[in-house]
Amino acid sequence: MIPEIGHFALILALLVALILGSFPIIGAARGNAVWMGLARPAARVQFFLIAIAFLCLAYAFASKDYSVSYVAANSNSQLPLRFRIAAVWGGHEGSLLLWAMILSIWTVAVSIFSKHLPDDMRARILGVMGLVSVGFLLFMLMVSNPFDRLIPAAMDGRDLNPLLQDPGMIFHPPMLYMGYVGFSVAFSFAIAALLGGQLDSAWARWSRPWTTMAWVFLTLGIMGGSNWAYYELGWGGWWFWDAVENASFMPWLVGTALIHSLAVTEKRGSFKAWTVLLAIGAFSLSLLGTFLVRSGVLTSVHAFATDPRRGLFILVFLVIVIGGSLALFAWRAPTVGRGGKFGVVSRESFLLANNVLLAVASMSVLLGTLYPLFLDALGLGKISVGPPYFDTVFVPLMTPALFLMGVGPIARWKNATVPELALRLRWAFAVSVATALILPLLLGHWTPMIGLGLFLAFWIFAASAHLVRQRLSGDVATLLSRAKAVPFAWWGMVIAHIGIAVFTLGVTVVKGFESEIAVRMLPGDVAHLAGYEFKFEGVKDSVGPNYTASRGQFRVSKNGEERTMLFPEKRLYTVQNMPMTEAGISPALINDLYTSLGEPLDGGAWSVHIYHKPMVEWIWAGAALMALGGLMALSDRRYRLRRKKLTDQKILKATR
Amino acid sequence: MVLKARHKRFILIAIGLILIGLAARLILNAFQSNMVFFYTPTQVEKGEVPKGTGFRIGGLVVPGSLKREDDGMTVHFVITDTAKTVPVIYKGVLPDLFKEGKGVVAQGSVDASGLFTASEVLAKHDENYMPPEAAEALKRAKMQGTSSLVMPK
Numbered sequence: 001m002i003p004e005i006g007h008f009a010l011i012l013a014l015l016v017a018l019i020l021g022s023f024p025i026i027g028a029a030r031g032n033a034v035w036m037g038l039a040r041p042a043a044r045v046q047f048f049l050i051a052i053a054f055l056c057l058a059y060a061f062a063s064k065d066y067s068v069s070y071v072a073a074n075s076n077s078q079l080p081l082r083f084r085i086a087a088v089w090g091g092h093e094g095s096l097l098l099w100a101m102i103l104s105i106w107t108v109a110v111s112i113f114s115k116h117l118p119d120d121m122r123a124r125i126l127g128v129m130g131l132v133s134v135g136f137l138l139f140m141l142m143v144s145n146p147f148d149r150l151i152p153a154a155m156d157g158r159d160l161n162p163l164l165q166d167p168g169m170i171f172h173p174p175m176l177y178m179g180y181v182g183f184s185v186a187f188s189f190a191i192a193a194l195l196g197g198q199l200d201s202a203w204a205r206w207s208r209p210w211t212t213m214a215w216v217f218l219t220l221g222i223m224g225g226s227n228w229a230y231y232e233l234g235w236g237g238w239w240f241w242d243a244v245e246n247a248s249f250m251p252w253l254v255g256t257a258l259i260h261s262l263a264v265t266e267k268r269g270s271f272k273a274w275t276v277l278l279a280i281g282a283f284s285l286s287l288l289g290t291f292l293v294r295s296g297v298l299t300s301v302h303a304f305a306t307d308p309r310r311g312l313f314i315l316v317f318l319v320i321v322i323g324g325s326l327a328l329f330a331w332r333a334p335t336v337g338r339g340g341k342f343g344v345v346s347r348e349s350f351l352l353a354n355n356v357l358l359a360v361a362s363m364s365v366l367l368g369t370l371y372p373l374f375l376d377a378l379g380l381g382k383i384s385v386g387p388p389y390f391d392t393v394f395v396p397l398m399t400p401a402l403f404l405m406g407v408g409p410i411a412r413w414k415n416a417t418v419p420e421l422a423l424r425l426r427w428a429f430a431v432s433v434a435t436a437l438i439l440p441l442l443l444g445h446w447t448p449m450i451g452l453g454l455f456l457a458f459w460i461f462a463a464s465a466h467l468v469r470q471r472l473s474g475d476v477a478t479l480l481s482r483a484k485a486v487p488f489a490w491w492g493m494v495i496a497h498i499g500i501a502v503f504t505l506g507v508t509v510v511k512g513f514e515s516e517i518a519v520r521m522l523p524g525d526v527a528h529l530a531g532y533e534f535k536f537e538g539v540k541d542s543v544g545p546n547y548t549a550s551r552g553q554f555r556v557s558k559n560g561e562e563r564t565m566l567f568p569e570k571r572l573y574t575v576q577n578m579p580m581t582e583a584g585i586s587p588a589l590i591n592d593l594y595t596s597l598g599e600p601l602d603g604g605a606w607s608v609h610i611y612h613k614p615m616v617e618w619i620w621a622g623a624a625l626m627a628l629g630g631l632m633a634l635s636d637r638r639y640r641l642r643r644k645k646l647t648d649q650k651i652l653k654a655t656r
Numbered sequence: 657m658v659l660k661a662r663h664k665r666f667i668l669i670a671i672g673l674i675l676i677g678l679a680a681r682l683i684l685n686a687f688q689s690n691m692v693f694f695y696t697p698t699q700v701e702k703g704e705v706p707k708g709t710g711f712r713i714g715g716l717v718v719p720g721s722l723k724r725e726d727d728g729m730t731v732h733f734v735i736t737d738t739a740k741t742v743p744v745i746y747k748g749v750l751p752d753l754f755k756e757g758k759g760v761v762a763q764g765s766v767d768a769s770g771l772f773t774a775s776e777v778l779a780k781h782d783e784n785y786m787p788p789e790a791a792e793a794l795k796r797a798k799m800q801g802t803s804s805l806v807m808p809k
Contacts, residue, residue: 234752344668360676364683371687382694382789384712389690393683518748520728579752598749601728609749 003068006056007147013049013100014137016042020107020130024123028196036123043111043126046133047104054101057146058088067153070094070146076159076575078546086169087160089177093146095294098174100136102181103129110185110210117206124192125185132184135317143310162547162573162580168228176221176248180286182214183255187283190276191325194332199272204265207279209634211262215255216630222248223623234568234581234596236516236611238619241390246369247289253362254282257355259630264351268340268413271352273333278355280329284322285362291318297373343415350408357401364393395449402456402504405497406463410470424470428462443513453508460501464494489636496629503622509615516611520601530612532593533557534566539597539606547571547580552597552606554584563593570597592616692763696793701740705766713742713772714761714789722756735760735772739797742766746774753779759790 020042027035057070061084066072074090089098107129114122140146160169189207193199225248230238239245258278265275291297291314342348368385376382406428411421436455440446471490472483519527523538537553554566568584583596591614598607694712695705705711713735721734730747733756744762754760754777764774 344664356672356676360679360683367683367687382712382792384692384694385687385690386692389686392686392690396682397679518729581752596749601724605728607728607749 179218492633499625506618
């Protein structure tokens with residue numbers, strides 16, 4: 001009964017989404033206030049209905065209802081409750097429901113925080129979001145219904161893929177989807193602006209906080225995923241250029257370009273058409289990413305052969321969204337008009353250059369991700385493009401981008417001069433070159449890549465330090481009050497840029513100085529790596545809720561002094577009879593020590609993988625700083641002020 | 657020489673386009689030189705594979721073929737597409753789902769004696785999941801197998 005309620009709620013949600021996607025947009029075109037006014041209540045009702053559907057599915061998982069085919073395929077009676085709930089988004093159908101749910105959350109959020117927008121603009125934005133929602137709900141109801149019954153019901157479920165039975169599964173997908181779907185807001189703002197022909201700086205100002213918010217979620221989502229892969233897969237890697245990862249990285253690159261481009265559009269009125277294009281691009285890549293990961297096309301392009309309707313629907317949906325918005329863009333963009341003029345050397349130019357670099361980088365990822373799929377789909381052979389391709393491409397593309405990050409914030413808008421910039425950045429440059437040359441020698445060895453990475457990281461540190469000093473220079477007595485006067489958004493920018501530097505430093509050091517060994521160890525054996533001794537103290541059996549495990553014990557010491565204990569596990573998940581490696585990690589600021597158990601060998605020996613990962617944690621710390629910077633930008637006074645002014649107006653109205 | 661603003665803009669756009677062109681060239685070059693092709697054991701046997709450069713092979717691990725050297729870390733096994741076989745040597749920890757009789761993909765290169773030295777062994781995370789490359793190898797061998805059925809016994 002409960003699943004049928006969920007199914008019915010989805011059908012009603014589709015009807016409401018159809019209303020939301022049609023009346024307000026038509027009303028905006030005709031100036032019909034009543035039709036436009038439908039947008040807000042429709043957004044709320046839609047959220048309510050999808051939330052009911054979502055709760056129904058979660059209930060089916062929690063109550064172990066194996067008469068629902070999706071539940072039976074992704075859960076098991078032995079599975080702990082928290083993973084049974086997370087299993088809601090463990091497969092294709094449930095992921096789509098999560099997507100639709102999050103879209104409805106963003107839609108309601110826009111309907112609440114858009115009181116300052118003109119009525120027609122708000123109606124168009126909510127209407128476009130409603131149209132996207134129609135696509136997803138229709139897709140679910142037609143070909144991917146999570147509430148389909150299994151007759152007869154299964155005795156027990158096939159279990160959630162053991163790889164996903166991890167706290168990472170609870171947070172990572174919702175975070176990532178908040179980011180993906182969040183770009184639908186920027187997209188809807190852009191489409192609404194195109195429809196209304198109001199591509200002015202006001203549009204950019206309204207769109208900015210939403211875009212930054214989505215970007216923060218996406219950053220945290222990718223960070224979480226990378227960290228999860230690091231400790232879960234047992235290979236010590238943090239990024240594999242896997243198609244699944246690329247699918248989330250492409251919207252991030254374009255989204256990063258978008259938040260910078262929006263800043264220029266708001267402040268200077270330039271880049272309008274480019275900004276719109278990026279907004280369309282970020283959301284299109286989010287859609288593509290969702291479908292790439294969740295449709296099974298990556299496992300095999302022939303996965304759709306079993307249900308060709310799914311593939312057809314996705315293709316048609318993508319063509320309508322991407323093709324339709326690009327066509328609208330082509331039709332409307334010429335009327336946008338040019339923004340303010342700017343010189344060759346100016347902050348606008350530097351931001352534009354970085355925008356182009358980010359866009360080109362995302363296109364190179366797109367090529368490396370999709371081309372093998374195309375070849376395979378057309379029957380032209382199977383190829384794979386691995387990390388070497390992406391490494392080769394990213395270093396030359398990101399080097400100028402990171403360099404310009406140091407220059408851009410210091411350059412003046414409209415017109416700057418090279419000699420002046422050189423003069424102001426000479427110390428930052430000297431410091432970073434010296435660091436790049438000397439630091440590696442202290443650490444052990446120097447390679448061009450280590451030198452380049454350190455140069456770029458310290459370049460950003462030093463240029464940011466210069467930027468802050470310049471902003472706060474003056475009388476010491478008034479320093480505090482002047483620091484308070486600096487907008488939060490500006491601090492957010494500085495923090496996010498420092499995040500990039502921290503990230504770059506982490507990547508450079510871990511790539512340049514990491515070491516690993518794979519050895520056969522008997523209990524009592526000692527392995528040596530990077531000055532540490534790893535004493536293998538044998539393996540004990542242990543039992544989890546739905547798995548049995550061999551738990552290894554390593555005593556790690558340096559120069560005879562005990563440092564830490566590591567407990568890597570080899571688990572066997574009993575339902576799917578699937579072995580899983582749980583790495584034993586001691587995370588630290590400077591050195592991660594990482595062990596994973598391979599397989600049992602003769603005579604109680606095990607094959608063991610030991611890694612030494614210097615400064616690997618800085619990679620995620622950098623990403624966290626980027627997200628923090630985004631949050632600071634969001635908490636900027638001007639966003640709060642506007643809301644305050646708004647409430648003042650309300651009070652005024654009420655008292656009148 | 658004083659350039660008119662219009663000329664200046666034209667030159668800038670030209671430089672921009674040239675830079676984007678260079679970037680595109682860089683990307684395509686990197687793409688071409690880092691593509692890893694996939695071959696079946698039958699193709700390896702026939703010598704249709706590149707010498708010296710790496711490629712991927714896929715198939716099933718022949719049951720009973722897994723042997724370890726005394727160091728415990730160097731393994732030998734044989735990959736088959738059910739028609740032909742390729743001996744493989746690999747030094748390192750095998751992935752969780754590596755099992756005799758199950759699908760596997762290996763990346764590496766082949767020497768003159770036909771021994772495949774793997775730098776990477778992949779087995780994906782699902783008990784029943786067959787790596788697409790392995791499935792393809794079996795399919796191709798089967799297609800050739802069906803044609804051989806026509807021959808008189």
